[in-house]
Structures are given as C-alpha cells and as structure tokens.
Amino acid sequence: MLFNTIDFWVFFGGVATLVLALPRRYRWLLLLVASYYFYMRWNASYALLLLLSTIVDYSCGRALTATSSVRSRRLILLVSLAVNLGVLFTFKYWTFFHESMAWFFGRIGASYEVPALSVLLPVGISFYTFQTLAYTIDVCRGVQQPERHLGYFALYVSFFPQLVAGPIERAGRLLPQIRSPRAAEVDRIQTGLQLALWGLFKKVVIADRLSIYVDGVYGNVTAHTGLTLLVATYFFAFQIYCDFSGYSDIAIGTARVLGFDLMKNFERPYFACDIRDFWRRWHISLSTWLRDYLYIPLGGNRGRPASVYRNLMVTMLLGGLWHGAAWTFVAWGGLHGLWLAVSRATLASRTELWRRFGVPNVVRDGVRMVICFHLVCLAWVFFRASSFADAFYVIRAIVSKPGGIYVDVLTFGHVAVGLAVLLTVEALQSMGGGTIRPLIQGLPAPVRWAGWYALVLAIVLLGVESGTQFIYFQF
Amino acid sequence: MSTPSNGTENPLRFVLTAVIFVGGLFLVDRGVATLLDFAFSFTTTGEGSGQANSALANRDRDVVFFGSSRARQQFDPQVVHDEIGLSAYNAGANGQGLYYARLLERLMLGRGSSARYFVLQVDEQEVFGVTPARVGFLRPFAREEPLVGRVWAEADPYGLVKLRASGTYRYNSVFLSMMWNLLRHREADEDGFVPRDAPARENVQVAAEPSPRGTGSAHLPSHESRELIQEFVLDARRSGIRTLLVSAPTFVEATTGDGVPPESLPEREAWATLAEWARDLDIPYLSINQVTYPVFARQDLYLDSVHLNVEGAEILSRIVARELAAMEAGERAAPAQPQETP
Numbered sequence: 001m002l003f004n005t006i007d008f009w010v011f012f013g014g015v016a017t018l019v020l021a022l023p024r025r026y027r028w029l030l031l032l033v034a035s036y037y038f039y040m041r042w043n044a045s046y047a048l049l050l051l052l053s054t055i056v057d058y059s060c061g062r063a064l065t066a067t068s069s070v071r072s073r074r075l076i077l078l079v080s081l082a083v084n085l086g087v088l089f090t091f092k093y094w095t096f097f098h099e100s101m102a103w104f105f106g107r108i109g110a111s112y113e114v115p116a117l118s119v120l121l122p123v124g125i126s127f128y129t130f131q132t133l134a135y136t137i138d139v140c141r142g143v144q145q146p147e148r149h150l151g152y153f154a155l156y157v158s159f160f161p162q163l164v165a166g167p168i169e170r171a172g173r174l175l176p177q178i179r180s181p182r183a184a185e186v187d188r189i190q191t192g193l194q195l196a197l198w199g200l201f202k203k204v205v206i207a208d209r210l211s212i213y214v215d216g217v218y219g220n221v222t223a224h225t226g227l228t229l230l231v232a233t234y235f236f237a238f239q240i241y242c243d244f245s246g247y248s249d250i251a252i253g254t255a256r257v258l259g260f261d262l263m264k265n266f267e268r269p270y271f272a273c274d275i276r277d278f279w280r281r282w283h284i285s286l287s288t289w290l291r292d293y294l295y296i297p298l299g300g301n302r303g304r305p306a307s308v309y310r311n312l313m314v315t316m317l318l319g320g321l322w323h324g325a326a327w328t329f330v331a332w333g334g335l336h337g338l339w340l341a342v343s344r345a346t347l348a349s350r351t352e353l354w355r356r357f358g359v360p361n362v363v364r365d366g367v368r369m370v371i372c373f374h375l376v377c378l379a380w381v382f383f384r385a386s387s388f389a390d391a392f393y394v395i396r397a398i399v400s401k402p403g404g405i406y407v408d409v410l411t412f413g414h415v416a417v418g419l420a421v422l423l424t425v426e427a428l429q430s431m432g433g434g435t436i437r438p439l440i441q442g443l444p445a446p447v448r449w450a451g452w453y454a455l456v457l458a459i460v461l462l463g464v465e466s467g468t469q470f471i472y473f474q475f
Numbered sequence: 476m477s478t479p480s481n482g483t484e485n486p487l488r489f490v491l492t493a494v495i496f497v498g499g500l501f502l503v504d505r506g507v508a509t510l511l512d513f514a515f516s517f518t519t520t521g522e523g524s525g526q527a528n529s530a531l532a533n534r535d536r537d538v539v540f541f542g543s544s545r546a547r548q549q550f551d552p553q554v555v556h557d558e559i560g561l562s563a564y565n566a567g568a569n570g571q572g573l574y575y576a577r578l579l580e581r582l583m584l585g586r587g588s589s590a591r592y593f594v595l596q597v598d599e600q601e602v603f604g605v606t607p608a609r610v611g612f613l614r615p616f617a618r619e620e621p622l623v624g625r626v627w628a629e630a631d632p633y634g635l636v637k638l639r640a641s642g643t644y645r646y647n648s649v650f651l652s653m654m655w656n657l658l659r660h661r662e663a664d665e666d667g668f669v670p671r672d673a674p675a676r677e678n679v680q681v682a683a684e685p686s687p688r689g690t691g692s693a694h695l696p697s698h699e700s701r702e703l704i705q706e707f708v709l710d711a712r713r714s715g716i717r718t719l720l721v722s723a724p725t726f727v728e729a730t731t732g733d734g735v736p737p738e739s740l741p742e743r744e745a746w747a748t749l750a751e752w753a754r755d756l757d758i759p760y761l762s763i764n765q766v767t768y769p770v771f772a773r774q775d776l777y778l779d780s781v782h783l784n785v786e787g788a789e790i791l792s793r794i795v796a797r798e799l800a801a802m803e804a805g806e807r808a809a810p811a812q813p814q815e816t817p
Contacts, residue, residue, distance in 0.1 A: 006633045417651070449496065457507060460643050
C-alpha cells in the first residue's frame, strides 16, 4: 500500500478516525493491527520476519535487564545482532554475496558451487532492522529502559507511517509516545495533513515526473549525449530528494495526525555548503544512526587523522551497502566517505583561502553550495547507474562529448513548475529559520486557503497518478 | 473516549472549517474545470491535448484513419484524395492502441460522423494483448462519452471515482500540454498526416513501451483485442461506415531467403489472426508485409523496423487507396491478400 495511492488514504482515513474515536488506552492495539495489516497487504508471509525481529529484540531487551554480567550482556547483544543481521543478509545481501563470490572464483579459475537463493526483498527490512538494533544496543548501553509491554514494543517496530522507509526512530523517542498517547489536537491534525499534502506534491508532481526522463535516459545511457546525461543526473538528484523527502513528509504528517512526533529526516540538503553539512541535512535518521552506532564505536573523531579518515570511510562504505546490495551503492558510499575525508582534511586551508580573498559571505556560500551539489551529483551517478560501465560512461560522456540535449517539452514543463515551487518554499524556509509556518499563519485566511487549493489542484492536474513506488522502498 | 482538544481552537469549529474547506475545494475544482473545458475546446494541436479535437473536427471526411504512429506517419490523406478522389483525415496518434482508437471512434460517431470508411491500422503486438495506454489523453471527453470513463477504470481501479469526484482530474497530465499548445497558436495539421524522413527523436519513455514483437510468451490472440475490433466494426457499421483493417509493414531482417519472414515469426501469427477476425466480421483486411508486398523487403523504405520513411509511406498510402477504391467499386467483400506491388 503506497502513500501515493487512494488505497492508502482510505486506509489512513479509517485508522485516523478510529484512533480519534477510541479510548487512548486501546490506541496501541488499533495501530498495531493496522500496521501489520499495512505490511501484510504487501506480502503476508514476510510479516513473520517483522514478528521475528520484534520477538528477538523484545526478548533480548528483557534478558538484558535480568543480568548485570558484562559477558552475558554482550552475548545477548550478539544474539540480537546475529538474528537481525542474519535475516538482513539472507534476504537482502545473499544474492549479491553469491554473485560476487561466483565472479571472484571465476576470475581466479576456481569453482564455486554454492546454490543461489531466490527470495523477494522484504519491504522496509533495512529500516526496521536498524530500528530494532538501535533499541537493543541502547538497552545494552544502559541508555534505554527495556520495554515491558510486548504490544508497545511491537508497535514501536511496526508503526506503519514509518515502517517501510523510515525515519528510523529511536526507542527513546517513540516508545514514550506509544505508552502515553497524546490527546487528539486540532492543530496537530491540521499541520499533519498539510505536511502530508506537501509530501504528496513532492512525490507525484516532481519526483515521478522527473523519473520519466531519468529512467528513459539512464535506462539506455549510450544512446544519449553528455548534456542529456548531465541533465538526467541533475534531475535524478531532485527526483530522489523529492521522492524520499516526500515520503518522509507524508510519514511525519500522518504520524502527527495519529498523535506521534517523528524525527525530521531532511533539512533542505541541496542548500548545504559542504559535504559534512549535506550529511547533517540528508536522511538525518540514517546519518545519525550511522554516527551513533557505527562511526563513534569505531573511534569517531578520536585518534590520529588517519584513523578518523578510516572511520569515515568504513562508515560511509557500509552506509552505501545499506542502501542496496550492489557494488555501485558501495562506490556511492565510498565517494561520500572520500568527500567527507577531504572536506575534513582541507577545512582549515579552505577557510583561510576564503578569508584571504575577502569574498563576501553570500558569494562564498553560493560557490560552496554549487560545488557541494556537484560532488553529490557525481556520487548520484553511481547510485543511479545500473552498472559501473554505465556510470563511467555517463561521466566520460558528460566530460568529453556534451553534444545536444534531448528536451521532452512536456516533462520539462512539469518539472519547471514543480521545482520552482519547491525551491521557492525551501528558500523561504531557509530565510525563516527552517520553517515557513509563521509566514503562512501570517497570511490572510483567503490567501492561505487559495494556496492549499492550488496545491491540491497542482497534484490533481500535474501529478503522475500511476502510484509509482518510492525509491527507498527497495532498500 | 478521547476528545479532540486544543487550547486555542474548538474542535467543532475545526470540523466545520474542514467541511467548508472541502466544500470550497469542490467548488474551486468545478470552476477551474469549466475554465479548462473552455480552453480545451480551442486547442487543436498537441499529442496529449488538442490533437483529438482536430480529429473530431474532421470526422466528416470520407475516409478516417485510426492507429498508432504507424498510421499517423504512414497514411497520407493527400495520396488517397489524388488516387481516388475521396477526402481523408489521419486521426492516428503516437501510441494510439485499440482502446484509444475505439474511444475516438465512439466520440466521432457520437457527434454524428458522416465518414464512409474507417481505416483501422492494428499493430501486431496488439493482437496478443492490449492496454488502455494513453487513453488518459481522452479523459477530457469523459463527460461526453461514458465509455471513456469505463475504459479508464480498467487502467485505474479508482478511475471512475476520480472522474466523478473531480472535474479537473480529466485534465491530469494534459493541462500543461494544453496550455502550451493553446498559447503557441500553431495551426492544426490539415489532414493529420505527419510524414517523417529521419528517425524520430524517440521519446525517452520508449524503452517502457511494449515490444513490436508482442508481449505474450505463447503469442495467444487476445480476446480483448478481438472484442475491441468487433465493437469498432459493428458500431461503424450501424452508422453506415465501412471498416478496412490494415496491418502496416514491419521490416524483418531474419528471413528464410527471398525476403520472406520465417513462419514462426510472431508477426505472421498476428497477420493470420487478423485475417481470421476480418473474415468473421466480414470486412476486408489488408495485410501489408514482405510476403504480400515484396517491395517492403527494401530496408531503405524504413526509418526503423516499424516506421516507413516518406517514400515508403507513399507506397503504403497508394496500396490503401487502391483497396478503398476496390471497396468503393464493391469489389471487396472479403479479406484481401493482394500480391501485386503498386
């Protein structure tokens, strides 16, 4: 059930009505049933994996409280890691591992007889696995009290607005909201729906329109000129942003209507002035997860510069692999690791350079923004291309044979309208300290209403209505 | 029971506001839809918008061609006029499948077309399976022709609900194209024919389009396709219009010798099936291919494997014109399999 389908909105409307009507003490049960129904609409049998992850981490959490022995606690944590990562490996990475091994053994002339495994990737497995792992690690570290109520914990793992593509919530944030549900608030319902509407606009008007061009070009890269490939890469940068942030907005907005606050996942990432800033703004729930549960345990910023760069690189390589079982994703992560390491290594000299030239701040930030955007786009080439050969072809073509540009007037028209609205809103958000809510509330009611009507009509008139899957569902 | 509460707002007031908002949205939607209907009626160009208006405006020509780009780029009404003196209009459109053609026909008949012949070009892959692709371009006519809505509902389970709930929804994905073509003030093609002498700048979506070699693994004829063709023919017949079924040439490189495509070729199955359907419906069928017209074994007549260049289109148009002349003279009552090359 995709957020951009009528099915979902009918389902959500029913659930939200019941949530508002039912006594608060039953809310968790209703939401748990709704969440499992939501997941089982995709594939009923894979709900068992969700259940397995829930029971294992609930049990590990409980077991961790029953012992103070460091060794036992480590063993319990190891069980959680083994089960969760084992399931993730089997369902997401086995084929990739198998093919890589077969390729490697083939290269060295050895035989490789391990059977292939043909399984469907469970939707959202990377997200809920990281969410449950975070819980168990936090309990093991003593920063999170274990949840006693299995139902509450099961809802924490399966809460439908963020189940299949995040934000990856921390137990310390979501569990208290499940235990003590909020009273329904008019303002929350209103702002939640408004945010969801904005997310839907980003998804169906911008991302899905861009995908028509991007899929066509990246589906057959050798048939296109460098300039067309460059435009397709820029388009992909906005497609994936609007697709994923659109999803996140709908998740956060619908959760808000149901009485829950989810963490912000995006903060206008293409306004970032350097790559470190970009990662503070892009997929925040994942980047903070990687920081807290991988980068810092690896040593983080501590130690010699070489160790820090190694930590950065390992974190980003694994972050790339988290996205998808393909070497191109690893390369994407590796490039970001490299950008982060170089950014860190050159920070002082760059600051000094800007100071020496006396460039006004606004120009400096603009230049840095453009550079950062292009570094991100270069990495997107590997993320989007179906193979290294395609990725290298795209880069070579952009550099060496720009040629003409393929213009699909209709798609370009839709994209121009969509991006103009997006960038205007984001520029206003930047000027308003991250939100345009005060600006909106300051407008006369007829203007506000006209704005919302325009947004709805834009979705109806310009949106792609085929119910295209969200890109991050495949991760 | 939990009650919606807010320190500053009354929940009842919120519900009332929500109702007023939705009511206002309904009115705005209807108002905008009326404006769009008005604008659309002046749009005569654009694949995704006014092209259908042009076709409907020319519904009274003696001959009207239907079909995909293989009709639009290959049937020259001028040649038909020069050959047999009948006025003609090419209502083909890129991606116009059987559903699209059927709906366009219904709209023409609904407006009282006085045409004498409908020429329906069927792409081979459509014999094995049809989808309501691009039928969305005809949604602006959903109120005029209920069949548009019913067909759209096959492409989208909520299609009818959306069409009923929103007036502007009929212009989804058509809106910008419509405005663009309206503002450009480009004259509509006089006869709908769009000859090509160079390969078209392919739409980047082309990779997602069905293969001309058919999509069915076993190449089983589609019951749905047959029904669509039957309804097309019978509806036309009820209005006194005769139908000519045509399959335009496909260049087949892998031949058994002498330019003859192998028996196992899916296209050959499609041609045989179309011939059978035409026989059942008692209409002529013009199967134009390398077997029936060896001239089309010449690769230089093609822009790609399924589209002819200007020279190829002229040859094809002459063949069709002569078939129409034969129909006019009452010589063709049964499916034709001509062997001669004009």
